[in-house]
Amino acid sequence: MILTVTLNAAIDKRxxxxxxxxxxxxxxxxxxxVPGGKGLNVSKxxxxxxxxxxxxxxxxxxxGDYICSRLSDYGVKDGFYKVKAESRSCINIWDTKKKKQxxxxxxxxxxxxNDWNGFExxxxxxxxxxxxxxxxxxxxxxxxxxxxxxxxxxxxxxxKKVILDTSGKLLIEAVEEIPFMIKPNIDEIAMLTGRKISVxxxxxxxxxIAAAKQIRDKGVEIVVVSLGADGSLMVCDDGVYRGIxxxxxxxxxxxxxxxxxxxxxxxxxxxxxxxxxxxxASAISAASAMTEExxxxxxxxxxxxxxxxxxxxxx
Numbered sequence: 001m002i003l004t005v006t007l008n009a010a011i012d013k014r015x016x017x018x019x020x021x022x023x024x025x026x027x028x029x030x031x032x033x034v035p036g037g038k039g040l041n042v043s044k045x046x047x048x049x050x051x052x053x054x055x056x057x058x059x060x061x062x063x064g065d066y067i068c069s070r071l072s073d074y075g076v077k078d079g080f081y082k083v084k085a086e087s088r089s090c091i092n093i094w095d096t097k098k099k100k101q102x103x104x105x106x107x108x109x110x111x112x113x114n115d116w117n118g119f120e121x122x123x124x125x126x127x128x129x130x131x132x133x134x135x136x137x138x139x140x141x142x143x144x145x146x147x148x149x150x151x152x153x154x155x156x157x158x159x160k161k162v163i164l165d166t167s168g169k170l171l172i173e174a175v176e177e178i179p180f181m182i183k184p185n186i187d188e189i190a191m192l193t194g195r196k197i198s199v200x201x202x203x204x205x206x207x208x209i210a211a212a213k214q215i216r217d218k219g220v221e222i223v224v225v226s227l228g229a230d231g232s233l234m235v236c237d238d239g240v241y242r243g244i245x246x247x248x249x250x251x252x253x254x255x256x257x258x259x260x261x262x263x264x265x266x267x268x269x270x271x272x273x274x275x276x277x278x279x280x281a282s283a284i285s286a287a288s289a290m291t292e293e294x295x296x297x298x299x300x301x302x303x304x305x306x307x308x309x310x311x312x313x314x315x
Contacts, residue, residue, distance in 0.1 A: 006039025240315030
């Protein structure tokens with residue numbers, strides 16, 4: 001079983017418009033509501049790929065009931081901790097003419113100490129039956145920056161591999177607990193290491209690799225750095241690898257990083273090698289960009305792409 005953590009779950013609302021204009025009335029051509037939050041955007045592709053996945057975190061109110069009621073549509077099991085406050089909504093506007101996305105992310109509710117203690121107990125129970133744990137995204141108000149660090153410590157005490165994908169102070173604190181894998185972007189890995197990394201400078205890849213190695217030297221087994229359209233870099237025990245993806249016709253890039261986390265979690269649960277995991281994760285991520293709904297992908301797209309992805313050993 002794979003356990004995904006979404007402490008700040010949401011209803012994701014996607015509006016499709018033509019020529020979005022600020023300060024004007026914009027007519028919506030299409031709209032859809034789906035359960036969201038970074039952890040749930042890991043859960044959905046995992047289920048599509050055939051994994052046994054349980055989603056946990058906080059939900060509340062009518063919006064929380066809606067989120068949980070929709071999980072079965074995706075083949076995801078409900079392990080959420082319920083609170084009284086209302087879960088948030090997040091809006092993604094896709095402009096068909098400008099080919100641009102605009103997002104509005106609500107902050108969510110406030111969690112108190114009693115709710116956190118209750119959730120921790122539930123997390124311990126779910127973690128015992130899990131092979132892999134993924135922790136993603138932001139946390140609700142009321143929780144401090146060591147929240148993920150505590151969850152990682154619980155997972156590690158139970159002998160579980162924990163994959164972390166977050167940012168800011170949460171990332172800084174959580175890395176100190178040495179998760180199995182992290183997936184920072186350029187800005188995040190620069191923040192973690194204190195290095196100045198510019199995509200325009202000569203020696204960019206060398207700087208990114210050096211930063212990833214610096215983190216790995218502290219004990220994190222796998223460091224994967226997102227490079228956007230340029231693919232990704234992976235530093236692990238076997239060396240340094242670059243995953244290069246073919247050019248695709250992307251229709252929705254929101255959640256592609258979460259789909260990559262899903263690919264890694266699935267690969268590790270299946271006992272694949274690090275390079276096989278990078279290839280599968282890259283294929284699932286790229287396939288998800290070809291699908292309009294966030295957190296979804298077509299298996300046929302993934303199967304075509306996986307044969308077109310190149311994994312190069314560069315160190």
